[in-house]
Amino acid sequence: MARVVFEQVTKQYDNGYVAVKDLNLDIGDQEFVVLVGPSGCGKTTSLRMLAGLEEITSGNLYIGDRQVNQAPAKDRDIAMVFQSYALYPHMSVFENMAFSLELQGVPKAEMRDRVQSAAKQLGIEPLLDRKPKQLSGGQRQRVAVGRAIVRNPAVFLMDEPLSNLDAKLRVQARAELSRLHQKLGTTFIYVTHDQAEAMTMGSRIAVMNQGILQQVDTPQNVYEHPNNVFVAGFLGSPSMNFFDATLQAEDGELKVQAGSLTLPVPEEMRSRYQEYVNRPLILGIRPEGIYTSTYAPSGIQPFPIRAKLSVVELMGHEAIVYCTLPDDTEFIARLDPRAKLTAGDTLDLQLDTSRFHLFDKESEQAI
Amino acid sequence: MEGSSNLVRILSAIAAILIGSGGVIGIFYGLNLLAERLPRRVRTQILPWIYVGPALLLLLVYLILPTLRTLYISFFGRRSDEFVGLKNYIFAFTDSDMLIVFRNNLLWLVLVTGFSVGLGLIIAVLVDRVRYEPVAKSLIFLPMAISFVGASVIWRFMYAFQPAGQEQIGLLNAIWVSLGNEPVGWLINRAINNFALIAIMIWLYTGFCMVLLSSAVKGISKDVIEAARMDGANEFQIFWRVTIPMIRSTILVVSTTIVVLVLKVFDIVFVMTGGNLDTDVIASRMIKEMFNYGNYGRGSAIAVILLLAVIPVMVVNIRRFREQEQSR
Amino acid sequence: MTLADNRRQAKNSSAIEQFLAKTPVHIAVVAIAVIWTVPTFGLLISSLRDQEALLQSGWWTIFWQPGRIAEFDLENYITVLTSQGMGQAFLNSLVISIPATVIPIAIATFAAYALAWMEFPGRQWLFVTVVGLLVVPLQMTLIPILRAYTQLNLSGTFLAVWLAHAAYGLPLGIYLLRNYIGALPRDLIEAAEVDGASHLKIFTRLIVPLSMPAIASFAVFQFLWVWNDLLVALVYLGGNQNVAPVTLVLRNLVGDRGQDWHLLTAGAFVSMIVPLLVFFGLQRYFVRGLLAGSVKG
Numbered sequence A: 001m002a003r004v005v006f007e008q009v010t011k012q013y014d015n016g017y018v019a020v021k022d023l024n025l026d027i028g029d030q031e032f033v034v035l036v037g038p039s040g041c042g043k044t045t046s047l048r049m050l051a052g053l054e055e056i057t058s059g060n061l062y063i064g065d066r067q068v069n070q071a072p073a074k075d076r077d078i079a080m081v082f083q084s085y086a087l088y089p090h091m092s093v094f095e096n097m098a099f100s101l102e103l104q105g106v107p108k109a110e111m112r113d114r115v116q117s118a119a120k121q122l123g124i125e126p127l128l129d130r131k132p133k134q135l136s137g138g139q140r141q142r143v144a145v146g147r148a149i150v151r152n153p154a155v156f157l158m159d160e161p162l163s164n165l166d167a168k169l170r171v172q173a174r175a176e177l178s179r180l181h182q183k184l185g186t187t188f189i190y191v192t193h194d195q196a197e198a199m200t201m202g203s204r205i206a207v208m209n210q211g212i213l214q215q216v217d218t219p220q221n222v223y224e225h226p227n228n229v230f231v232a233g234f235l236g237s238p239s240m241n242f243f244d245a246t247l248q249a250e251d252g253e254l255k256v257q258a259g260s261l262t263l264p265v266p267e268e269m270r271s272r273y274q275e276y277v278n279r280p281l282i283l284g285i286r287p288e289g290i291y292t293s294t295y296a297p298s299g300i301q302p303f304p305i306r307a308k309l310s311v312v313e314l315m316g317h318e319a320i321v322y323c324t325l326p327d328d329t330e331f332i333a334r335l336d337p338r339a340k341l342t343a344g345d346t347l348d349l350q351l352d353t354s355r356f357h358l359f360d361k362e363s364e365q366a367i
Numbered sequence B: 001m002e003g004s005s006n007l008v009r010i011l012s013a014i015a016a017i018l019i020g021s022g023g024v025i026g027i028f029y030g031l032n033l034l035a036e037r038l039p040r041r042v043r044t045q046i047l048p049w050i051y052v053g054p055a056l057l058l059l060l061v062y063l064i065l066p067t068l069r070t071l072y073i074s075f076f077g078r079r080s081d082e083f084v085g086l087k088n089y090i091f092a093f094t095d096s097d098m099l100i101v102f103r104n105n106l107l108w109l110v111l112v113t114g115f116s117v118g119l120g121l122i123i124a125v126l127v128d129r130v131r132y133e134p135v136a137k138s139l140i141f142l143p144m145a146i147s148f149v150g151a152s153v154i155w156r157f158m159y160a161f162q163p164a165g166q167e168q169i170g171l172l173n174a175i176w177v178s179l180g181n182e183p184v185g186w187l188i189n190r191a192i193n194n195f196a197l198i199a200i201m202i203w204l205y206t207g208f209c210m211v212l213l214s215s216a217v218k219g220i221s222k223d224v225i226e227a228a229r230m231d232g233a234n235e236f237q238i239f240w241r242v243t244i245p246m247i248r249s250t251i252l253v254v255s256t257t258i259v260v261l262v263l264k265v266f267d268i269v270f271v272m273t274g275g276n277l278d279t280d281v282i283a284s285r286m287i288k289e290m291f292n293y294g295n296y297g298r299g300s301a302i303a304v305i306l307l308l309a310v311i312p313v314m315v316v317n318i319r320r321f322r323e324q325e326q327s328r
Numbered sequence C: 001m002t003l004a005d006n007r008r009q010a011k012n013s014s015a016i017e018q019f020l021a022k023t024p025v026h027i028a029v030v031a032i033a034v035i036w037t038v039p040t041f042g043l044l045i046s047s048l049r050d051q052e053a054l055l056q057s058g059w060w061t062i063f064w065q066p067g068r069i070a071e072f073d074l075e076n077y078i079t080v081l082t083s084q085g086m087g088q089a090f091l092n093s094l095v096i097s098i099p100a101t102v103i104p105i106a107i108a109t110f111a112a113y114a115l116a117w118m119e120f121p122g123r124q125w126l127f128v129t130v131v132g133l134l135v136v137p138l139q140m141t142l143i144p145i146l147r148a149y150t151q152l153n154l155s156g157t158f159l160a161v162w163l164a165h166a167a168y169g170l171p172l173g174i175y176l177l178r179n180y181i182g183a184l185p186r187d188l189i190e191a192a193e194v195d196g197a198s199h200l201k202i203f204t205r206l207i208v209p210l211s212m213p214a215i216a217s218f219a220v221f222q223f224l225w226v227w228n229d230l231l232v233a234l235v236y237l238g239g240n241q242n243v244a245p246v247t248l249v250l251r252n253l254v255g256d257r258g259q260d261w262h263l264l265t266a267g268a269f270v271s272m273i274v275p276l277l278v279f280f281g282l283q284r285y286f287v288r289g290l291l292a293g294s295v296k297g
Ligand SMILES: Nc1ncnc2c1ncn2[C@@H]1O[C@H](COP(=O)(O)OP(=O)(O)OP(=O)(O)O)[C@@H](O)[C@H]1O
Pocket: A013, A014, A015, A017, A018, A019, A037, A038, A039, A040, A041, A042, A043, A044, A045, A046, A193
């Protein structure tokens, strides 16, 4: 059981590329933290530094109370599940799982018990004699997890362990891993670029971009209160619509003005926004904050707009609609598919003004 | 009595094998045990050198230093006690025997490379179309497993020569005589003995070329061949215009390999003719200078010439390797 | 006739046609295969005939008189093995070849692992050197090493040839194995590292088992090379008949008993039997070794 702390950790590769910059992250014991971000943002690098597979350039790294900057991988009491699973192809499933115990010199009988019980937990007992080549993708993934749990490590590291599974299996494996975390009560650090995994699995998620940590919080908070334009755009699918905007004060009221859109600012927000009046801003509205008049739920603060539908993608449970405003601004809406949506039509839509986001244009930070 | 001495022989052979093979593994384990006792920081620095150390040592002692040493003594006299400058090289390039050696080597290079690569390519393409391909390939490839000495005996027997009127026991002369000709002293006649030796090398290495080229030919996608056929190319046009250009790099690699091999060929000449009757080549001449004439200076100079001849290949290899590394 | 019959017949005739269209190809392939086999085959037949018969008629005449096959016996083999020293030479060849294969395998595999997966200064440079050494003619090294051997009294010992062969085989071994080991997935090695394996454990438990195909290729290649070698044995073993391998004894037979075909043919076959077994048993690995090592001279 262990807490993990990154303190100003920086990684610069030999070619001079800075893959992770001044990472500060405090992960509590038993937490399930998901590292998420676009490809190449430094997630794997961060994980590998923690695993001891990559030297850190500067900063400090703690597992438990121990500083592990220099400790080799095998002394860090961690287990890692690789994206490729990295099962030893010449060993049976049993031998794969027992390998680390064998290296620790665990007695044969205990080794067998621990492998058996781990295999039982994951439902892979019947596979113990097979070679990795004789397993399906899902089974391999479970063996890789099994290999990690037999060791009973202080921290679990997982680097996109589900990305080689098909969509359906991925959903199932996601739930299994969450359950496993609850049962084991070990610290989990999980890397993914899949937002669904990030949102559903983590007790907290850490969003990275270009080697820099952007925001760490519970999934819901990150989604509802993104720190900056990048986080707002990265989470959510389709991603948030952004418009150039300004705040205007009129008769004691605040209004967001973005092209032909004019949105009233709800009363409770006014004091917070006051200082940004007349400054260039970015307005963000999520596609699910837009409704057709017929299917708009109650409890929203509607603002009517008229838009032309240029492309309509019917997905069954929802419709993704590309819309154009009269001034040619484009945005995406996620609408109820029961409304009669036809590309080319012009339709009355409602914006929920209680759920928009404003960012400073210059710093891209939320205000 | 004799049984027991045979037993002793076999037992000591087994003992020698175990000592030789076990020794090296023992050395690595011993070094590793030592390394484990060192503090961690030192260990991670030293361990790589323990792993590459023995290799480095052998390469240095058996290849690099002797090469430099040979270079050095090629400027000295027969017993390496007096500096003679370029005299050995001047000898090598002007002596009339040496000129024959170079002529022979040139013949070897051109004919062996041309025939074994050319034939190998033709066979590779032909054999691709028959169902008994593996058997045919094995048979043609088989000589590769035979030593030069063994091959020499095989061909001495093929070339065996009896004076006219006697029964010929060599297959070539038997055929030749049955066609109404006089028997030929294949290895004695100065006009043909070099070609007789060269034929042995071709026989040995055509299979090698075929195997390498055949795997390249199989690597050509069937689609390309079919596209060419749709475009109206006949089999010969496909061979010249599609197959050959597509496996050009393999042909190049195979050819350079053969060139290097031919430059170093020594055993065939040494066993078949001892280099007499104008059949010497560079490598066999070098051994002769060394053993028969005891002239280490000349021997070394000839070896250096051999090295100079392969240096272009070495440079190409290194350059190709560098490119591969960069594209990794 | 049913439709199916019809179709079958059409198929048959087209198969025959196809075969006929390919006749020139078949003739060429069969002819070449036969030409390439006849010399060895003739030697095999001859080695089984007795001394006089060999000198009186060509080996092919037994096909005109198949009854004479009954005269075949192994007497020539018994003679070369016992009275011509081929028996001892055969043992010597084994004693030379097996350690001269195992030693460079061990050394090259360790070096290849370090070159592929360990960080140390000069690593790249070292490998470039190895690539360069691939084609250095071993003639370049004979004189200095022979002199050193003579001084150290190593000339004419097994150790002398073991080490020389090991060193001469190393560049190919390191080259081949480093390329193979370097291509193993990085994840596997890191997984073992996280699992707590030291370098030696990674090497013995992971690298060696996974590199078996490459090791086998190199082993077959090196074994055949050493077994078939004449030059190294000739130079470093000198005239010591007690340690001479088959190639050396066979070449002496050619020199001393050049017309005794019954000895030469049997002797040649004794020297060829092990390479032929290796060739037929392990051809796959041999070809792979050749493909990978086709830069070596
Ligand atoms: N050994 C290396 N040398 C130099 N640069 C590297 C090295 N490894 C990774 N990088 C660079 O560092 C950056 C971060 O890489 P990293 O593997 O951490 O990304 P990631 O967030 O895991 O991406 P992905 O989602 O694609 O796996 C990338 O731009 C990558 O090109």
